[in-house]
Amino acid sequence: MERKELEQVSGVLLDEESELSLSELCRACGMPAERIIALVEEGIIEPRRGAAQWRFSGICIRRVRRVYTLERDLGVNLAGAALALELLDEIERLQAHLAQLEERHKR
Amino acid sequence: MEYKDYYKILGLERSADQAEVKRAYRKLARKYHPDVSSESNAEERFKEVNEAYEVLKDPEKRAAYDHLGAGYQSGQDFRPPPDWDQGFEFHGGGYTGADSAAFSDFFESLFGGGGFRQSYGHGQRRQFNAQGENTYARIAIDLEDSYRGATRQISLKHSVLGADGRPQLRERTLKVKIPKGVTEGQQIRLAGQGEPGIGDGLSGDLYLEITFNPHSLYHAEGKTVYLDLPLAPWEIALGAKVQVPTPDGPVKLTIPANSTNGKKLRLKGRGIPAKQPGDMYVVMQTVTPPAGSDAQREAYRQFSDAFDFNPRQSMGG
Numbered sequence: 001m002e003r004k005e006l007e008q009v010s011g012v013l014l015d016e017e018s019e020l021s022l023s024e025l026c027r028a029c030g031m032p033a034e035r036i037i038a039l040v041e042e043g044i045i046e047p048r049r050g051a052a053q054w055r056f057s058g059i060c061i062r063r064v065r066r067v068y069t070l071e072r073d074l075g076v077n078l079a080g081a082a083l084a085l086e087l088l089d090e091i092e093r094l095q096a097h098l099a100q101l102e103e104r105h106k107r
Numbered sequence: 108m109e110y111k112d113y114y115k116i117l118g119l120e121r122s123a124d125q126a127e128v129k130r131a132y133r134k135l136a137r138k139y140h141p142d143v144s145s146e147s148n149a150e151e152r153f154k155e156v157n158e159a160y161e162v163l164k165d166p167e168k169r170a171a172y173d174h175l176g177a178g179y180q181s182g183q184d185f186r187p188p189p190d191w192d193q194g195f196e197f198h199g200g201g202y203t204g205a206d207s208a209a210f211s212d213f214f215e216s217l218f219g220g221g222g223f224r225q226s227y228g229h230g231q232r233r234q235f236n237a238q239g240e241n242t243y244a245r246i247a248i249d250l251e252d253s254y255r256g257a258t259r260q261i262s263l264k265h266s267v268l269g270a271d272g273r274p275q276l277r278e279r280t281l282k283v284k285i286p287k288g289v290t291e292g293q294q295i296r297l298a299g300q301g302e303p304g305i306g307d308g309l310s311g312d313l314y315l316e317i318t319f320n321p322h323s324l325y326h327a328e329g330k331t332v333y334l335d336l337p338l339a340p341w342e343i344a345l346g347a348k349v350q351v352p353t354p355d356g357p358v359k360l361t362i363p364a365n366s367t368n369g370k371k372l373r374l375k376g377r378g379i380p381a382k383q384p385g386d387m388y389v390v391m392q393t394v395t396p397p398a399g400s401d402a403q404r405e406a407y408r409q410f411s412d413a414f415d416f417n418p419r420q421s422m423g424g
Contacts, residue, residue, distance in 0.1 A: 007281060007282065008258065008281075008282040008284070009281055009282065009283055009284070009297050009300060010283070010284035010286075010297075011283070011284070011295040011296050011297040011298070011300075011313075011315070012295070012296045012298070013286050013289060013293060013294075013295055014293060014294040014295070014296055014314075015289070015290070015293045015381070016293075017382060027241075028241070028294075028296070028312075028314065029241075030240060030241045030311075058293065058294060059292055059293065061294050061314065062292050062294065062316055065243055065314075066142050069140075069141075069142055070140070070142060070143075073136055073140055073153075073157075074133075074136055074137055074140060074143075075133070084143070088142065088143065095145075096326060096328070099321070099326070100326055100333070100335075103335070104335055104392060
């Protein structure tokens with residue numbers, strides 16, 4: 001395995017406030033527009049309200065990618081992946097809460 | 108190179124039929140999927156399971172693998188016997204799996220030849236141009252990194268096309284600037300740091316998803332940061348001025364008299380310093396000291412005399 005010299009790089013932060021157009025989101029997720037549209041129709045990601053054209057928050061990339069890997073790796077359909085995603089979010093929230101309670105209990 | 112027992116990886120007998128192979132794979136894929144699993148070695152196990160399934164789901168690859176014999180132990184040093192695959196045809200050849208770059212040397216030595224390598228070669232001759240794929244990775248940082256901004260090192264494995272037209276694995280280390288104010292789930296896009304393009308195609312981008320390492324004091328939800336603050340019963344009852352740590356450095360905090368356990372005090376703008384900074388919440392936690400000496404036991408007795416207090420009132424006790 002070759003090793004390459006260390007380079008220092010800085011990137012663009014994609015956060016809740018950043019706005020991506022449909023084509024920017026497609027490029028970011030490596031996916032055709034039809035797939036993104038299907039995700040919007042399933043309610044997995046939501047474009048900002050009020051704008052004439054679709055604008056997505058930078059946080060959508062993570063959701064799109066997770067749905068994609070769940071579909072690809074586990075053979076679930078879009079609705080199944082959407083359900084899994086919601087349950088995973090809930091589990092993540094509960095685990096953080098539980099960790100906090102356990103930490104408190106130790107004292 | 109180590110021999111891999113694909114049956115053992117999927118928890119199967121060598122006599123398992125194709126339906127059993129699929130069933131075992133599906134179960135393990137759900138169990139170890141890196142997005143679903145909470146097991147610490149999930150990613151590694153998931154790759155292993157995929158590799159095993161890639162071979163065992165295909166009757167021809169499976170027959171060839173079985174032909175190697177059952178005499179090998181998992182992890183044993185292994186060289187493929189010469190012409191081991193003679194008489195087997197790998198229709199479609201090479202890999203069909205999505206993440207084949209992650210497969211082991213063992214897999215590569217057995218199934219890496221054939222169709223995959225050749226089709227790459229053809230593409231080269233036709234001078235085929237395509238943009239490289241985007242790649243996605245996670246980077247774990249400390250909460251303090253988000254308060255100050257930081258530079259973090261990350262190692263990435265890439266497959267690149269070698270001079271002989273075969274993909275090779277290359278490890279690359281990047282020093283990435285973490286901007287101030289990032290929160291969990293956000294992405295940093297590093298333009299041109301993804302997979303290299305083919306021909307004249309541009310490189311893809313690398314997306315890094317931010318996660319936080321667990322912290323002994325704080326925990327963050329979005330850009331809001333929480334801290335549990337232990338207080339003595341007299342501090343919470345009488346009020347106090349205490350020093351409180353924040354990721355930004357200690358602050359003096361006034362505990363109002365007659366506070367209650369579990370209530371939160373807000374430190375405005377002391378959460379994660381995003382464009383609109385988050386708030387920090389201090390959760391008050393009463394801690395009672397043990398009565399070790401006679402004087403301390405006497406103090407508790409006086410305490411008890413002074414209050415007409417039944418903590419179990421709501422239990423009807």
